[in-house]
Amino acid sequence: MKLIKPFFAFIFSMLLVLPGTAGAVIKVDINQGNVDPLPIALPSFIAMTEGETEAGSIASLAVQFASVIEADLERSGLFAPITHDAFIAEPVGTDVRPRFANWRAIGAQAMVVGQVSLLADGRLSVTFRLYDVFSEAHMIGINYTIHPIIWRQGAHKIADKIYERLTGEKGYFDTRIVYISETGPKSNIIKRMAIMDQDGANHRFLSDGEFLVLTPRFSPTSQEITYLSYYGDQPRVYLYNIDTTKREILGEFPGMTFAPRFSPDGNYVAITFAEEGNSDIYLMDLRTRAVQRLTTHPGIDTSPSFSPDGQAIIFNSNRGGSQQLYKMDRDGSNIKRITFGNGRYATPVWSPRGDLIAFTKLGDGKFRIGVMRPDGSGERLLTDAWQDEGPTWSPNGRVIMFFRQNPYTASGAGGDVSIWSVDLTGYNERQIPTPFGASDPAWSPPQN
């Protein structure tokens, strides 16, 4: 008996000790999830007061605020707004926490509550709150005081904040697009410079079509653009301030200048100057108007684009026999070829976040938009239509806009141009609505 007790004690202790995994916490490596858009509930904002403004009644603005935000988020491809028909209950105001069970029940992972009221001075007070429906955590809340005439801008700013809080990246909804509007018969196309919000709203023309305009490019730091225009027979690069409508010619070059592009600090413009059949890249200091020549090769060097730190420039050149992409330091030294693949490359544009270069690739009878790393590796083509070209980046470096031309038919029809956007993953390709044919888009920095 004396022996048996410790013996069984030993046996049972072994039973407990031997299964080593039983006592330890199970560790699970999770490498797979889904990349479906995040379901988000965006009920109409609540009108806290009555009243009329030059942009409509408070009640209608409250509804439109939510609609504009919803459309922005949906267009990004990263969010799936839930249809309002599915809502079990409407929120009552931004000072009351929602009943999250109602929103979990319809599959929302995030939700926004907002309200609008009219202030005594005629401005709007707009408040929104973003909640994580599952943890019931308040993620962000901001109150804006806005003049009614810029209510859409206010809605885009709210969409930016929601996007930023849920993705970690800056939003790009409070931005504008400058592009070339094309109207008239194919034999006599009238090209006018136009500007609109990134969602197509607030469209207006910046030029009357008397002179041909091409390749508008936004300053990364201000509401200023540089573009190419033909006054008489000579193409020249111009500088134009959208807010003041002030216009000036950039530099007194004896010949043709084209393909302008701002430096990231907005103080310089790199341009191409062609003389006697030879194109080279020049850098102009916008404050002093001093000009520095960067390339001296007899081949065609053009389409310069700065790295976000302003220290390097990517451009295309046919110096190696075919049109390829090259990189150089901002003083023109240290030139390196970065593309060696089949086909030709044009219009390189460095991403604002620095990790990629977008380009137009010409080959197999098509023009396609692609991205690669700044050293030329990791090339990926994002589109596959007949003719896509002229990429421009959203300010957060996540979306690329470009223009697409349809092929001509045997009868001479077709050839229409339109603006499109695509996520840098290659998904979510969408057409941007424009009143007429549209080409050469340029994305603005975020507005103030």
Next chain:
Amino acid sequence: MGNIKLGLVTSTLFHGAIIYIAATGLPLFKREFPTPPRPVSVELITVDEMRRLQEEPKPAPREEQKAAPARKVVQPQPENAVPPPNVQPKTKPDPELIRRKILAQQATPHTKPRPPSNFDSSKIAALIDRSIKEKPQEAEPVDREKILEDAVESSRALDMNARIMTASIEDYVRQKMRECWSVPSGAKSAEDLVVVLMVQLNPEGYLIGPPRIVDRARMFQPGNEYFRIAAESAARAVRRCEPYDLPREHYNLWKELELKFDPREMLG
């Protein structure tokens, strides 16, 4: 008489206290229902207003500058702003983990298996019974070798069973997360997105308290916005997948789980 007075005073105080509590309620029992924090205030101005402001000698502060200090007040401050030293998510492969993975692949071809138990608990009962029976005959020698052999075999079976079960639980959780985890896709460097969560479950498979984010302090450090987004998405996935339908008899194995969310494979 004095006793009566004392009793009256005590009784009055006691009843008074009860009436007070009945009327106002115990503060401790009041349900916390926090109102949302104050929103940050921002003023948007038109281009004309902006131009007017720029023409004035002292320009008004810009929106972002205005918003920044206010945001500081409203944003919840981290409980522990100082990062714990050397707390990094594991990057080297854990040999135990690899072993489990191999085991999981070998032992569990399907996603939610409940393998038949090799362990026969009646054997232990039999041993105990025998010991009771054998009690009066103390002098008789016990077949120790046999008992030890049986016990070791049983424990091996139990060990194997636990391992198979562990692999099954891992598979099941992975499968659930595949449905519930909306992978954050924003970050430039995917290393920023690896998140480890500790999760406690009750026997019904529901979470006990919120998932704990390992390296939580990092969430609130500037420059770690992507980590914060990743941590929130992982925590959301775990809540979204409730309840976890795991075998109750093995609750001990899954009452606490460590989940490492790593989207690098998905983001390429």
